[in-house]
Amino acid sequence: MSEIIKEEMIDEDAIVLTIADKIATIRLNNPAARNALSTSVMASIQEMLDDLHGSKEAHVVVLEAVGPVFCSGHNLKEIIGIDREATMLELFEQCSKMMQSIVNLPKPVIAKVNGMATAAGTQLIASCDLAFASSTSTFATPGVNLGLFCSTPMVALSRNVSPKHAMEMLLGGEFADAEQAARIGLINYAVAEEDLDKTVLDYANRIASKSPLTVRTGKAAFYSQLTMPLDEAYAYTSRVMSENMQTLDAQEGISAFLEKRNPKWRGE
Known part of the structure; x- marks a missing residue:
């Protein structure tokens, strides 16, 4: 309710x-x-x-x-x-x-x-x-x-x-x-x-149901790259993905996928 x-x-x-x-x-x-x-x-x-x-x-x-x-x-x-x-x-x-x-x-x-x-x-x-x-x-x-x-x-x-x-x-x-x-x-x-x-x-x-940290990161990156030239957009999003990969949620999500189980998001 x-x-x-x-x-x-x-x-x-x-x-x-x-x-x-x-x-x-x-x-x-x-x-x-x-x-x-x-x-x-x-x-x-x-x-x-x-x-x-x-x-x-x-x-x-x-x-x-x-x-x-x-x-x-x-x-x-x-x-x-x-x-x-x-x-x-x-x-x-x-x-x-x-x-x-x-x-x-x-x-x-x-x-x-x-x-x-x-x-x-x-x-x-x-x-x-x-x-x-x-x-x-x-x-x-x-x-x-x-x-x-x-x-x-x-x-x-x-x-x-x-x-x-x-x-x-x-x-x-x-x-x-x-x-x-x-x-x-x-x-x-x-x-x-x-x-x-x-x-x-x-x-x-x-x-x-998704990781709130990942969604927050992705939404911000989406709007930021829209107005960038192509090379800058790729450079920027490469940094974003590298930083995203270091989060516990990304590591948990990939591990859960490989282990065929539902992920447990921590928001960090």
């Missing part, structure tokens, strides 16, 4: 964090507001990510939402009320920090999407390490339709899909269905709505 670790209620917005069986779940829980990323919601998510950073109880994080809209992006009523550029910049910097915290979290983050995601909501999904969606889910970066180009969502989007597919979404502002989102790499794949919970849980359990 899940234990509610933290529940944030701010301006009628609710974010819930639970941890059970090594899996942490962050749940966007304000369907009436289309799970919009208001400043208070982003602050709450940021606090939860910070808490999870050093958690020994959670090995993997699932990000999910209640209602037909996974996340509609920024709260437009809040944005339209900001009349100072400096305040507006603070809002987008807050969002950017939160998205980077997902990437930099030393635990894999899985987006479980069952509904519509737009603008920063699509950015949120693209920032996660893995994403699975129901076949009825839809995705868009429609800011261009409102005269506000999705420039910050573009950062995460363009690091997941090819430039032409990213520009198709950014310039057209139209919805992509789950099949298209999977085809272009925005999500891993789409499944029937009734299979989504099991699909995500099975994958989360699979990750949680």
Whole structure:
């Protein structure tokens, strides 16, 4: 049974964090507001990510939402009320920090999407390490339709899909269905709505069964090498693998494989 670790209620917005069986779940829980990323919601998510950073109880994080809209992006009523550029910049910097915290979290983050995601909501999904969606889910970066180009969502989007597919979404502002989102790499794949919970849980359990030290090392190395020239990437990852091989978990894992038994991870 899940234990509610933290529940944030701010301006009628609710974010819930639970941890059970090594899996942490962050749940966007304000369907009436289309799970919009208001400043208070982003602050709450940021606090939860910070808490999870050093958690020994959670090995993997699932990000999910209640209602037909996974996340509609920024709260437009809040944005339209900001009349100072400096305040507006603070809002987008807050969002950017939160998205980077997902990437930099030393635990894999899985987006479980069952509904519509737009603008920063699509950015949120693209920032996660893995994403699975129901076949009825839809995705868009429609800011261009409102005269506000999705420039910050573009950062995460363009690091997941090819430039032409990213520009198709950014310039057209139209919805992509789950099949298209999977085809272009925005999500891993789409499944029937009734299979989504099991699909995500099975994958989360699979990750949680691995050495947390090895997963943490691998995630950090993956994102670090992405922007390196080829020779630097190989030099860097060669060092990472050499250091990884010296850990007790690597030695235990290899020994367990050779001895045909399940490994006992020590996290060191």
